[in-house]
Amino acid sequence: MSSTFERLEDVLLDDLFPDVDLDLRRGRHIGQDDGPVYDFLLDAQEHLEHLYRRFGAELVQRTDGYFFLLPTNDRLGRRLLSAGEMLVGQTMALLYLDPSTLQHNRTITRELLLQRLSSLVGTEVLIRTLNPRKRKYDERVAAKTVRKEVDKAIRRLVDLGFTQPVEDDRLQLRPALMRFAETVRGADGSTDALERLIASGEIEDGERHDEHEDDEEVEA
């Protein structure tokens, strides 16, 4: 496909570039729903791939219709999603695949999300995962904490472009959610896919994540 941009300089001088660049560096996933921004990326892809490679990141495009920046080293800064974000993101991905959400133009309520999450993971596991340091808990307080953590995760997933709040407190599910299903998507088994994705740096397993989680908390 021929690009309308002849040189990298033309891309950098485009009005859309600063916002696109900042969004990508902050970890945002840019999808077809973003309209002109997505079209710009599609057009400037070849030039930007080279540019970001020099910063230690890959500009990845997925067939589901979205772009994101994958860090290959720490030059641009990297972050791992938290446990809450992972659980909420995976549940959203499942709802994205569910035909019942089609009826509402791929939007869901927070209540439905919580219900589905709770039924899939189980209340006990959900509370333990989202309150890892609490050995004893009061049911009411724990439920409140879970709701708070889920809200926090949703806010973060909104920032990253996985979902978008729309009217009536509903959430629009975006194609980038399919990243959460990458491990079970291919023809190879989920273990092979997991290893492949770990090798490419797209995901990290639990042990490595603990270190980062601690780092984050220190920073906070």
Added chain:
Amino acid sequence: MTSTSTPEAPTLIASLSRDRVSLELNTYDLCCLAGLYLRADKQALVCFAEEELVDLFEQICEVVEPGAENPRKRATHAIQRLRDQRMLHRVDGAGLTRAGDFGISRLAAAVVEFYLTDEQLTRESLALLTRTLASQLVDIRKAAEQAETDDAWHDQVASPLQVTVGDLVAGIERRQRGLDAAQEEVQSRITELLQEDWFGAIARSEDLLDQTTSTLNELNQVLMSDVHQLTSLLQEIQSLADTAEQEGSQDATQRVQENLDRITSWGRARQATWSEFYQNVHRYLRDVVRLDPDRALSQRLRDQITGWSQQPFYLTTTAAPSIRRLRPVEHRVERPPVTRPSGPRESEPEDVDAEDRRRILEALVLEALAAGENKLSAVTAHVLAQLPAERAFGTTGRIAAIVADLTQPRAAREPAWVRVAGQLEIEQWTLEHDREGRG
């Protein structure tokens, strides 16, 4: 539309709440009402004898709930329920003396008409309605061009606009509701199809989408051409009414125009919604259903979520930190720590000599005057020199008061300020007195 005034919403709500108004109709009740309505319509009946009513309800019971026990008893109960809810009313007024005659109420007729009308909507053609409306407006425009009297304007322009055109516009609005319902039905039908038959549902889902799209094309035609034509006809009628100063016709034209605007805006909104839905479904069929014909992906993802806490993994994203803005360098300011006095706050009382401060001051002032001082500043400086420094400020005023008692002070119109002790300055007075200090 009736001419009676509509009650205010709070009044109506309060009265409905006070009277505990409620409606509870089950399927059987609704079927009975529909049966009554249709029979009355077909046979031009205004009421039914009690026995007729029970027979009809029994027949309906056999259709709705075949094999139900004691249909007569069920019919009797249904009649009572409908009577209690003012769906059926007795019209003969004979009381207990004989079996009554029953008619269906306006409320019941409205309920049945809702279902009947809703059914008809899908069969009506929006294009036909708008064409009829356009031909009516052409006739009205012609009448407006020829109308010369107020009666002619009223009978041939305002009234047809209110009644005939009003009915046609209402017909279009009904049709819109029908389209809304049809669109909603298609959306839920596609969901059902995909849930039931997944990959096999692709062709049928696409057919449904195409059908609704053709309905939307009909809507488009109305939006693009018919409404434009109707609006220009209305503008011509409005212009004629303006020239003839016919307020009734102006108002009627305005109302029809408002309805048309509403229809247009409804159409645009629905088109946008449908377009989004259409794209979403096609994307879903392409990206999800076709790529996962066995629907295995959802199941595998479900399993992954269930077991995630045993084998967690985390997605990586870039997280470029924000650019740091360094603050200007500031010297560290040492602030004394906040402390409170230690030890007892109350000191022990001690014996002191009685002291008459006024007398002491007076003696000191007299001493200064005796020494020949004739300026207030000199007297004050003399006295303050013999007192502790911390008392200077408080004592200065008292010295001036004593001096004023003992001498005759004079001050310039704008007296000079003279420093007497440390930073303390006072107004200068000139004092007239004898050697003993008497003024």
